[in-house]
Amino acid sequence: MIDQYKEYFSLEDKEVLLEMYKTIFEIIYNWIVVVDKEGYIKMMNKGYCDFLGTTEEEAIGKHVTEVIENTRMHIVVRTGNREIGDVQQIRGNKMIADRIPIIKNREVIGAVGTVLFKDLVELDTYAKRVNVMEKELEFYKKELKKALGNDNTFDHIIGISQSLRKVKELAKQVANTKSNILLLGESGTGKGLFASAIHNSSLRGEYPLIKINCAAIPNELLESELFGYEQGAFTGAQKGGKPGKFELANKSTIFLDEIAELPLNMQAKLLKVIQEREIDKIGGTKTQKIDIRIIAATNQNLEEMVKKKLFREDLYYRLNVVSIKIPSLRERKEDISLIIKHLIKKFSKEMDKFVTEITPASLSALMRYGWPGNIRELENVIERAFNLIDKEAMIMLQHLPLYITNPLNSAITKNSKTLKFMLEEIEKHAIEKSLIENDGNKRKTAKDLGISRTSLYEKIERYDLDM
Incomplete structure (x- = not known):
């Protein structure tokens, strides 16, 4: 190395460098031996000599086989093949040795041998330390996901309905691809939960999911939030600049919720990021390459917005x-009881209340309701009930809002004010109540309601009351 740069160094510089190399050679943790092309020792550091019970003066000049037990250094200089991580027994100790040929002008002129682990016990200790660090790293990754609310998986999406199963299967199928995904569905259907589950099932799942609600950030701040800025980019910019959400999502996934609320000028910049896979910070002078996957979500009709x-x-x-349409809660009412059981367990733990069940009448009322706010609204209703429960240990009708327990009010809350619609809701409620009271016996139900069985069957089919 010194020869390579000899024209740049004075004699004094060369002497200093040589002294530095010697010092490093002696103090380095590894045991080191250097041999020439015939296998004779040219250098051996003090640590190795001490272990072998010799000195540098005695070792240098001898053939390596005379000094080091079971050595293969002379074989390496002959073959020119490196040997990495070989187990070598010396003086009763099994060690991990590396042997690397020294090549100059395509000719082997010697070899260097190192011993990193002095015995297998030391190697085992290192391996255990690495294992502990890996477990700690995995723990902190999980805790970070929990802190960010990103630890959800497909197991957290509750339901057995056919419509939900189809959507989950599609989401699982595309999770491991690199393609962008558009989640469609009404407010409260669980688009964020699906985004988190897809991300955590993907190859990017070891990194945190980066979320941004496009509707929650003022337009004038949106660009800096998405793409970040350099120091001094504008008045009030924090010292050192700030990374944007896209930079934070590098090698991971970014979830753009309420994507329909993105202004047209920002839509153009987002398109550029998707096409070129690079971002420009505000006030920056060069672009930055990024590797991201986008999951976007909206409750609006984007096709209609495109037309307009x-x-x-x-x-x-x-x-x-890949477009995934998440069904509304009223499209999968058979899932309501399962979701309620889950929410009862959740709030019992969070609110430290002993609640075990929901009465049949309360469940029936919740099943009748139209749920315009979907799962988010159902969760709010169950949480409200928990706040009203005293010693009952169960959710009862009096714990539910009046607009849910009263069929007429329930009809009005569905954004329909027609008399026909409200009468149909009352009729549906009456038939369902009678069926429950008669344990599903349709002949008794028809008699109690004063209608024919044919008419009853027609109404059961119309109102989807398969009991």
Whole structure:
């Protein structure tokens, strides 16, 4: 190395460098031996000599086989093949040795041998330390996900309905791809839960999911939040600048919720990020390459917005590589009882209340309701009930809001004020109540209601009351 740069160094410099090399050679933790092309020792550090019970003066000049037991250094200089991580027994100790040929002008001129682990016990100790560190790292990753609310999996999506099962299967199928995903569904259907489950099932799941609600950030701050800024980019910019959400999501996934609320000028910049896979910070002078996957979500009809020029068509198709429509709660009412059981366990733990069940009448009322707010509304209703429960240990009708327990009020809350609609809701409630009282016996139910069995069957089919 010194010869390579001899024209740049004075004699004094060379002497200093040589002294440095010697010092490093002696103090380095590894045991080191250097041999020439014939296998004769040229250098051996003090640690190795002490272990072998010799000195540098005695060792240097001897053939390596005379000094080191079971050595293969002379074989390495002959073959020119390196040997890494070989187990070598010396003086009763099994050690881990590396042997590397020294090549100059395509000719082997010697070899260097190192012993990193002096015995297998030491190697085992290192391996255990690494294992502990890996477990700690995995623990902190999980804790970070919990802190960010990103530890959800597909097991957290509760339901047995056919519509939900189809959607879950599709989401699982595309989770491990690199394609962008567009989640569609009404407010409160669980689009964020699906985004988290998809991310955690993907190859990017070891990194945290980065979330941003496009509707919650003022337009003037949106660009800096998404793409970040450099120091001094504008008045009030924090010292040292700030990374944007896209930079934080590098090698991971970014979840753009309420994507329909993104202004048109920001839609153009997002399109550029997707196409070129790079970002420009505000006030920056160079672009930064990023590797991200986008999951976008909206409760609006993007196709209609494209037609009205409110959403860019090219961006729509870039985001809509895989479209997943999450069913509303009223489309999968058979899942309501399962979700309620889950929520009872959740709030019992969080609120430290002993609640075990829900009465049949209360469940029936919740099953009748239309749930315009979907699962989010159901969760709020159950949490409200927990606040009202005293010693009953169960959710009863008096713990539920009046607009749910009263069928007429329930009809009005469904954004329909027609008399026909309200009468149908009352009729449906009466038939369902009679069926429950008669244990599903349709002949008795028809008699109690004063209608024919044919008429009853027609109404059961119309109101989807398969009991």
